Amino acid sequence: MNWFDMAKDQMKVLGITYDKLAEHLGITRGAVGHWLNGRREPSLKEIAAILDFIGIKHVILNSDGTISNINDQSSNSINIESEPRPTKKQKELIDLFDSLPSEEADKFLRELKVRAAHFDAIFVEMLAKRGIKTN
Incomplete structure (x- = not known):
C-alpha cells in the first residue's frame, strides 16, 4: 500500500479533513490534495509529519512510496519513527x-x-x- 492511501484511509477513520491536515502542517489544502492523490511527492519530513499527525507511527517508508511493517525493513527503506528525540x-x-x-x-x-x-x-x-x- 502507498503511504498516501494509508494516510487517506486513516484520515477517514479519524474524520480528519484535508483542510485540517493542511492547517496543522501550515500548507495549502491544494498541496495536501496533490500529495494525498500521488500527483506530487512531499519530503520525507513532511510525510513523517502527516503520518504522525494521523497516528501512524511505527511503519517503514520504502523508496517506491509503499509502506511496510517495521519488521519487514529492506535496504531501500526509511524508518519513519527514526526522527531525533527533542533536546x-x-x-x-x-x-x-x-x-x-x-x-x-x-x-x-x-x-x-x-x-x-x-x-x-x-x-x-x-x-x-x-x-x-x-x-
Missing part, C-alpha cells in the same frame, strides 16, 4: 508553548512562520547571488 531545550520550549493561552499560541505561531519565511527568502536570495538554484 532538553526543545522540550522546555514545547512546555512553555503548551502553557500559553490558545490565542497567544496562535499569534506566536503566526509570528514564527512569518520570521521563518523571511529567513528562507534571505537564504534563497543568498543562494541566487552565488548562482545556486533552489526548488
Whole structure:
C-alpha cells in the first residue's frame, strides 16, 4: 500500500479533513490534495509529519512510496519513527508553548512562520547571488 492511501484511509477513520491536515502542517489544502492523490511527492519530513499527525507511527517508508511493517525493513527503506528525540531545550520550549493561552499560541505561531519565511527568502536570495538554484 502507498503511504498516501494509508494516510487517506486513516484520515477517514479519524474524520480528519484535508483542510485540517493542511492547517496543522501550515500548507495549502491544494498541496495536501496533490500529495494525498500521488500527483506530487512531499519530503520525507513532511510525510513523517502527516503520518504522525494521523497516528501512524511505527511503519517503514520504502523508496517506491509503499509502506511496510517495521519488521519487514529492506535496504531501500526509511524508518519513519527514526526522527531525533527533542533536546532538553526543545522540550522546555514545547512546555512553555503548551502553557500559553490558545490565542497567544496562535499569534506566536503566526509570528514564527512569518520570521521563518523571511529567513528562507534571505537564504534563497543568498543562494541566487552565488548562482545556486533552489526548488
